[in-house]
Structures are given as structure tokens and as C-alpha cells.
Amino acid sequence: MAPFELRWGIIATGGISTQFTKDLVLDPAGRDANDVKHIVKAVGSRSKESADKFISAVLPSDLQEGAQGGTYEEVFANPEVDVVYIGTPHTYHYENTMDALNAGKHVLCEKPFTFDVEELDELTALAKKKNLFLMEAVWTRFHPIAYAVQDAIFSGKYGKVKRVFADLAFNIEPDKLDAKTNRMIAAELGGGGLLDLGPYPMVWVMMILHQNPGNKERAPPSSVKGHMRIYERTGVDASSTWIVDWKDVGTAVCTTSIETQMNLERCVTVQMEGGELTVDFPTFRPEGYTITPKPANREDADPEGEGNANPDANKTQHHSHPVPESAGRGMNYQADEVARCIRDGKLESERCNLAESRIVQSVFDEVRKQGGYLGGNAKGKAGTR
Known part of the structure; x- marks a missing residue:
């Protein structure tokens, strides 16, 4: 059976997004994950120029053509994106995750998830309402x-x-x-x-x-x-x-x-x-x-x-x-979990669930x-x- 392919949008182009994306596109077989595959379809930054620079610098040459650079809003609106990785500073996690969920995208958001519980509760309620997967990126x-x-x-x-x-x-x-x-x-x-x-x-x-x-x-x-x-x-x-x-x-x-x-x-x-x-x-x-x-x-x-x-x-x-x-x-292990959960129709991970x-x-x-x-x-x- 062919591996399940998950199409990613990357939000932000800083150090944490760079490392996550480099790990994301490595061959899953190198970590004994033969049932899933990841592909980057879009990268969002404050400017298209910055996003395009990220694609050229981070993605292998054979994967660059399939990735589109643009603004955050363009990534959220991209029909080829299944799930969004949020790598912005943590005080923007709520806003970025909210926008992604409202656009119908599954979300993996960096830690800390939000600034406070009130924000997290709002995101959790929205994800459940829209039947979308949501997880904090606790890679360890x-x-x-x-x-x-x-x-x-x-x-x-x-x-x-x-x-x-x-x-x-x-x-x-x-x-x-x-x-x-x-x-x-x-x-x-x-x-x-x-x-x-x-x-x-x-x-x-x-x-x-x-x-x-x-x-x-x-x-x-x-x-x-x-x-x-x-x-x-x-x-x-x-x-x-x-x-x-x-x-x-x-x-x-x-x-x-x-x-x-x-x-x-x-x-x-x-x-x-x-x-x-x-x-x-x-x-x-x-x-x-x-x-x-x-x-x-x-x-x-x-x-x-x-x-x-x-x-x-x-x-x-x-x-x-x-x-x-x-x-x-090793930031790809959590991405494998996201792929398997989405493949199986789960809205959250049992190992890293929203309650925790x-x-x-x-x-x-x-x-x-x-x-x-x-x-x-x-x-x-x-x-x-």
C-alpha cells in the first residue's frame, strides 16, 4: 500500500520553521516510518520574497518547484495545503492558528500553544466545530x-x-x-x-x-x-x-x-x-x-x-x-503522528492531546x-x- 501523503503549509520562516521543514522532507524510511510521506506545498512569510528565499534555501532542489511562496493568508487559502505548521513567535500562535482553522486547515502549532488558557479553549472549540485536527508541537x-x-x-x-x-x-x-x-x-x-x-x-x-x-x-x-x-x-x-x-x-x-x-x-x-x-x-x-x-x-x-x-x-x-x-x-516524528491521525480521521493525538x-x-x-x-x-x- 502506498504511504499516506500529507501536504503542508509552513507559516513563518525563522529558525524553528527552518529546522522543522528540513526534517519534514527527509525520507521517512530513515526513521522507520514507511506508512506516511510529507510534502511542502506552500510557505508563508511577511513578504513573498522572504518566503521564496526560504524555499530556495531550505527545500531540496527537486522539491522547490512544487512549493509556492506567499503571505500567511495565501497559505491558508491554498487548496493544495492539508495542514499548516505554525512557527511564529508564541504571542501570535492564537491569531495564526485561528486563521488557519477558519480556512479549513488542520494545524500543528509550536509550543507554548497559546499565551493563556482562554486562547487555547477558543482554538480547541473552533477545531472541534470545524472537525479539524489540532496539536501542539511537543516534538520530544x-x-x-x-x-x-x-x-x-x-x-x-x-x-x-x-x-x-x-x-x-x-x-x-x-x-x-x-x-x-x-x-x-x-x-x-x-x-x-x-x-x-x-x-x-x-x-x-x-x-x-x-x-x-x-x-x-x-x-x-x-x-x-x-x-x-x-x-x-x-x-x-x-x-x-x-x-x-x-x-x-x-x-x-x-x-x-x-x-x-x-x-x-x-x-x-x-x-x-x-x-x-x-x-x-x-x-x-x-x-x-x-x-x-x-x-x-x-x-x-x-x-x-x-x-x-x-x-x-x-x-x-x-x-x-x-x-x-x-x-x-527529529522534528519529523511529530509530523508522522499528525499524518497518521489525519489519515485515520482523528481530531487529536492520544499521546499529545488537547486536554494535556x-x-x-x-x-x-x-x-x-x-x-x-x-x-x-x-x-x-x-x-x-
């Missing part, structure tokens, strides 16, 4: 390591999860950036670490705790506690810490920062009854994890004891699950409210409303 969820980590934790071999620590932080030297135009610190652009970096710690928290077999009803978190250190130049967060608890499942501590470099060896730590699992750096694209079993008793844990130490009781094992070179950066995106957005809203976030978005909404 579809990487080989994401499934492998869940399998290891959910196997029960190491007992129940007790605590999760997840971090993504970089020192971007914010004082050197333009406070009005740089998306990482500009208040009007919804800057700060939480919205830009926070989705990645939440990727692992949602997969480990929310999707945990112990959360049989997929209940949302029972509590959220947030703290922010505000970047005084613009009122956005320089660093954020939030504690999210799922009753009877486990507790997560998440952190982000735009002025501190994170640990370059590990990004996530999962403490279980019978061991500890750590995920390699970086949070958005790790390629391995390490498990250290917990010793069964004090004698096993103490090599200086009465000669009872068990050399295998605390044996650390590292497991590699890289994205193959033939899959590029809403939980993440709700957590961010609450953290900003508790932390005193003063940024807004491009439409003038206040961050703490």
Missing part, C-alpha cells in the same frame, strides 16, 4: 527515548515514582539584549523563561506523572505552587520554579532560567522506590538515560561494612536511544499569577489576568 514526546523512559518507569521494576526534578536553563545574558524587540525578554512578546523554556520540563513531568498508570483517570494536578524571580528591566521572569503535585502519583519540581546554565550532564531526575533514573542533557533532545537501582538494605549500600556488600546492588546502567542521523534533529496541552497551559497561567509576571502578549493582554 515522539522521540525514541521518550517511549523508552516511560517503559522503564512504568514497568514497575523500580516501584512507584516519588519525585521528579526537571530543568531547562541557559545564561542568555539578558542584559545585553534589546528589551523591546528580543522575544526572550520583551514584555509585549511574552518573554521570560517560563513560556519559552518551561514546556520542556513539563514534557517529562506530563509523561512520567500525568500519564502514569497510577493516574488511571488522567486527573489534572491536585496543586501548583509557583515562584518567579522577575527580570526588572521588562517584568518577565528571569527564573521560575514550580511544584506540581498529582495526588497519590507523585510530585514534580520544575525550573527554568535565562541567566543560569543548567547541568550539562542530566536534565531530569526521577526518584522511585527502588531506584533513580536520570535523563541526559539536553531536556528537549536527550539521547540516553541512566538507571541506578536502590540497594535492598544498608549492608548492600555500605562497601565498608562487615563484608556483606553486594557489588551489583548499586550498579548503574546507561541506555542509549538516539535519534538516527537519517532523521535529522490545557493542563500545561493552566500550570503556566497559575505560576505567572503567583509569581507576579508583568509581561503581556502582542495583543496587550496582561500576564497575570
Whole structure:
């Protein structure tokens, strides 16, 4: 049977759209995806010249002729486009996704999905009304390591999860950036670490705790506690810490920062009854994890004891699950999920569904409210409303 072909329109021509498109047109066989195929039919930018330049620079020469450059509106109106990828700054995700859905297009929108829950609820309602597929582009969820980590934790071999620590932080030297135009610190652009970096710690928290077999009803978190250190130049967060608890499942501590470099060896730590699992750096694209079993008793844990130490009781094992070179950066795994869902008539992905995106957005809203976030978005909404 021939693979299902999905025709894409790309909205925006920045770095994230460039990487997504490069990965999108790679041969699916390079990641064992022989049932789907992707083709770029249109690229939208603020000018046709910019869109055409993107097509020439990003698409292989044999695919350029079939792609049409133009404005966002022209991409939305293009009858040859089945689904639109939204790669604009996150304060424009609501507007761009709304326009795409109103034009009858399925949508894969970059993270964070929207500026707040109110916007996300409107998009969700519209997608359902129009019978269109909608998904947040949480690419890490579809990487080989994401499934492998869940399998290891959910196997029960190491007992129940007790605590999760997840971090993504970089020192971007914010004082050197333009406070009005740089998306990482500009208040009007919804800057700060939480919205830009926070989705990645939440990727692992949602997969480990929310999707945990112990959360049989997929209940949302029972509590959220947030703290922010505000970047005084613009009122956005320089660093954020939030504690999210799922009753009877486990507790997560998440952190982000735009002025501190994170640990370059590990990004996530999962403490279980019978061991500890750590995920390699970086949070958005790790390629391995390490498990250290917990010793069964004090004698096993103490090599200086009465000669009872068990050399295998605390044996650390590292497991590699890289994205193959033939899959590029790996942003195409999520595109394969989109294709299969649309092929099968699904309006959302089971692995990355709208209810879970809403939980993440709700957590961010609450953290900003508790932390005193003063940024807004491009439409003038206040961050703490």
C-alpha cells in the first residue's frame, strides 16, 4: 500500500520553521516510518520574497518547484495545503492558528500553544466545530527515548515514582539584549523563561506523572505552587520554579532560567522506590538515560561494612536511544503522528492531546499569577489576568 501523503503549509520562516521543514522532507524510511510521506506545498512569510528565499534555501532542489511562496493568508487559502505548521513567535500562535482553522486547515502549532488558557479553549472549540485536527508541537514526546523512559518507569521494576526534578536553563545574558524587540525578554512578546523554556520540563513531568498508570483517570494536578524571580528591566521572569503535585502519583519540581546554565550532564531526575533514573542533557533532545537501582538494605549500600556488600546492588546502567542521523534533529516524528491521525480521521493525538496541552497551559497561567509576571502578549493582554 502506498504511504499516506500529507501536504503542508509552513507559516513563518525563522529558525524553528527552518529546522522543522528540513526534517519534514527527509525520507521517512530513515526513521522507520514507511506508512506516511510529507510534502511542502506552500510557505508563508511577511513578504513573498522572504518566503521564496526560504524555499530556495531550505527545500531540496527537486522539491522547490512544487512549493509556492506567499503571505500567511495565501497559505491558508491554498487548496493544495492539508495542514499548516505554525512557527511564529508564541504571542501570535492564537491569531495564526485561528486563521488557519477558519480556512479549513488542520494545524500543528509550536509550543507554548497559546499565551493563556482562554486562547487555547477558543482554538480547541473552533477545531472541534470545524472537525479539524489540532496539536501542539511537543516534538520530544515522539522521540525514541521518550517511549523508552516511560517503559522503564512504568514497568514497575523500580516501584512507584516519588519525585521528579526537571530543568531547562541557559545564561542568555539578558542584559545585553534589546528589551523591546528580543522575544526572550520583551514584555509585549511574552518573554521570560517560563513560556519559552518551561514546556520542556513539563514534557517529562506530563509523561512520567500525568500519564502514569497510577493516574488511571488522567486527573489534572491536585496543586501548583509557583515562584518567579522577575527580570526588572521588562517584568518577565528571569527564573521560575514550580511544584506540581498529582495526588497519590507523585510530585514534580520544575525550573527554568535565562541567566543560569543548567547541568550539562542530566536534565531530569526521577526518584522511585527502588531506584533513580536520570535523563541526559539536553531536556528537549536527550539521547540516553541512566538507571541506578536502590540497594535492598544498608549492608548492600555500605562497601565498608562487615563484608556483606553486594557489588551489583548499586550498579548503574546507561541506555542509549538516539535519534538516527537519517532523521535529522527529529522534528519529523511529530509530523508522522499528525499524518497518521489525519489519515485515520482523528481530531487529536492520544499521546499529545488537547486536554494535556490545557493542563500545561493552566500550570503556566497559575505560576505567572503567583509569581507576579508583568509581561503581556502582542495583543496587550496582561500576564497575570
